[in-house]
Amino acid sequence: MSNRPTHAALFCEHLSDDLSGLRVVSRAAQAPADGEVRIAVAAAAINFPDLLMTRGAYQFRPPLPFVPGMEGAGTIVECGAHAGSWRIGDAVTFVLRHGAMAQEVVCPIASLSAAPPNLSMQEAACHAINGLTAVVALERIAALRAGETLLVHGARGGVGAACVQLGLHLGARVIASASKVETLDTLAAQGVAVLDARTPFAEAVNAITGGRGADVITDPVGGDVFDESTRCIAFGGRLLVLGFASGRIPTLAANRALIKGFSMMGVRAGEYGRRFPELGAENRERVRRLAASGVLRPHIGLRLPLTRAVEALQALQSRAVAGRVVLDLVD
Numbered sequence: 410m411s412n413r414p415t416h417a418a419l420f421c422e423h424l425s426d427d428l429s430g431l432r433v434v435s436r437a438a439q440a441p442a443d444g445e446v447r448i449a450v451a452a453a454a455i456n457f458p459d460l461l462m463t464r465g466a467y468q469f470r471p472p473l474p475f476v477p478g479m480e481g482a483g484t485i486v487e488c489g490a491h492a493g494s495w496r497i498g499d500a501v502t503f504v505l506r507h508g509a510m511a512q513e514v515v516c517p518i519a520s521l522s523a524a525p526p527n528l529s530m531q532e533a534a535c536h537a538i539n540g541l542t543a544v545v546a547l548e549r550i551a552a553l554r555a556g557e558t559l560l561v562h563g564a565r566g567g568v569g570a571a572c573v574q575l576g577l578h579l580g581a582r583v584i585a586s587a588s589k590v591e592t593l594d595t596l597a598a599q600g601v602a603v604l605d606a607r608t609p610f611a612e613a614v615n616a617i618t619g620g621r622g623a624d625v626i627t628d629p630v631g632g633d634v635f636d637e638s639t640r641c642i643a644f645g646g647r648l649l650v651l652g653f654a655s656g657r658i659p660t661l662a663a664n665r666a667l668i669k670g671f672s673m674m675g676v677r678a679g680e681y682g683r684r685f686p687e688l689g690a691e692n693r694e695r696v697r698r699l700a701a702s703g704v705l706r707p708h709i710g711l712r713l714p715l716t717r718a719v720e721a722l723q724a725l726q727s728r729a730v731a732g733r734v735v736l737d738l739v740d
Contacts, residue, residue, distance in 0.1 A: 413438040418511030419718045422474045424465040428719050431463060431477075439515045441489035446518060448501060453481035453509040454535030455725050455734040456567070457654060462507065463722070471507045478509025482524055482533035483738070486513075493518050500524040502533050504541070504679070504693075510718060512738045522693055525700040532707055533700075535567065535733040538678070540696035540705045542651065543571035545678040547579065549692070551625045551647045555580030560614060560623035560638070562586050562606060562630050564593055565731045568651060571705055572627045573601065578704045581625070584617060586610060586634075588728070606630065611640035622646060627676075632657035639665050646671040654728075708732035 415435045423430040441447045459477045461467035482502045485495055495501070501521045508514055524533040547553040559576040563569040564585035573596060576583045585596050586606040593603040602617055604610045614623055622643035628635050632655030635648075639661065642648055648671055653659075661673055682689025699705040710732030713721045724730050 413440070416512035417715055418476050418513075419478070419715060420474045421463050421477055424463065424473070426464055428463060428722055431719055431722075433716055433718065436511075438513055441487055441492075441515050443490045444492065444517055444519075445489045445515050446485045446492055446495055446501075446521070447487035447513060447515045448481075448483040448503065449486045450481045450483040450509065450512055450514055450738045451530035452483075452534035452738060453478045453511075453736045454538070454567075455510075455721055455736065456480070456538055457652065457725065459507075459510075460722055460726055469506055476508045476511050478505070478507060478511070478736075480504045480534060480538050481509040481514065481738075482530045483514075495521065500530075500533075502537050504537050506679075510715065510736060510738075512715070512740075522697050525697060527701060527703065528706070531709055531712060531735045531737070535707045535709065535735055536700050536705060537693070537696060539567040539571040539707065539733075540575075540700060541682075541692055542568050542676065542678040543575040543705070544692050544695050544699070545681050546627055546649050546651065546676045547572060547575055547625070548695075549681065549688070550674050550676055551649055553579050553581055553625050556582070557624035558582045558584065558618050558621070558643070560584045560586070560626040560641070562626070562628045562634050562638070563654065564596065564603075565589060566629070566654075566728075567707060567733045568629050569627070570708060570732070574705055575699070577601075578699070584614060584623065589731070606634055609637055611637050614641035618643070625649065627651055629653075630655045631659050635659040635661075639669070639671075642669060642671045644670045648673045650675050709735050711735070712737055 485499045503520045559581040561572045565587040584602045586604040590605040597603045622641045627649045629651035631653035710730035711734045
């Protein structure tokens with residue numbers, strides 16, 4: 410029997426559509442192996458794939474039982490052998506396939522980045538995945554150029570907000586859409602054109618761009634939003650598929666892509682890094698620098714303790730929150 414101290418963790422004990430399989434339990438601390446560190450987690454972010462994993466509806470299915478959570482921030486409290494330059498007391502962020510929704514986590518040093526010093530622990534916990542998605546989508550895959558028009562769907566969410574911030578930094582003209590357009594008032598005040606995604610928006614996009622259409626479109630929504638996007642994309646444009654938050658996976662008629670000369674591109678930022686490890690490391694460092702310089706800064710819409718994790722996941726599921734949902738892990 411382990412004599413190591415215990416901590417609380419959220420376990421998914423069985424898959425369910427109503428989150429009934431989730432329970433906070435105590436578990437013993439795990440010693441880090443070679444190339445690993447143990448982290449006292451201050452905050453963990455909730456991402457849409459976390460919700461999907463609890464249903465068994467995500468492309469990656471961890472074996473049961475598992476701890477959800479793909480990213481967080483905290484302080485190193487123990488180092489295994491060969492931990493590189495990392496030391497006890499270092500403030501770090503980490504990205505995993507699952508496991509972040511716990512007061513402690515052991516993870517490989519390849520998953521670590523130094524926490525941006527200008528961000529709170531809660532902000533640091535939720536900047537990495539969305540920032541990484543934006544960098545891979547706009548810089549690596551779409552190669553967005555200054556002066557091009559970028560249409561960002563789901564702009565009130567974490568991924569959308571990061572794409573807006575990075576698009577503006579790269580010199581693009583940005584159009585933002587959301588299902589609750591009133592939540593985009595801050596963007597409108599910055600000169601970003603805002604649109605209501607619940608109504609047909611292609612005509613408005615074409616009017617804003619003088620009939621050319623958007624050069625790059627980021628779409629984490631799918632469904633009707635994807636269909637309408639094919640009507641306002643520029644010739645030679647790039648339509649980036651980031652997910653299907655609407656619940657409907659759309660199909661693309663090949664003749665529409667042929668006639669309009671646009672490309673549809675899938676974006677899986679984590680898989681991109683696994684396929685191309687050196688580029689993945691560069692991407693993570695790029696995100697850290699963009700956050701440290703103030704370009705990427707997440708907006709936190711809801712903070713709850715670990716004991717209310719199910720409520721936090723429900724808030725994400727209902728899209729009741731503008732911005733990120735974060736769990737505080739410190740007692």
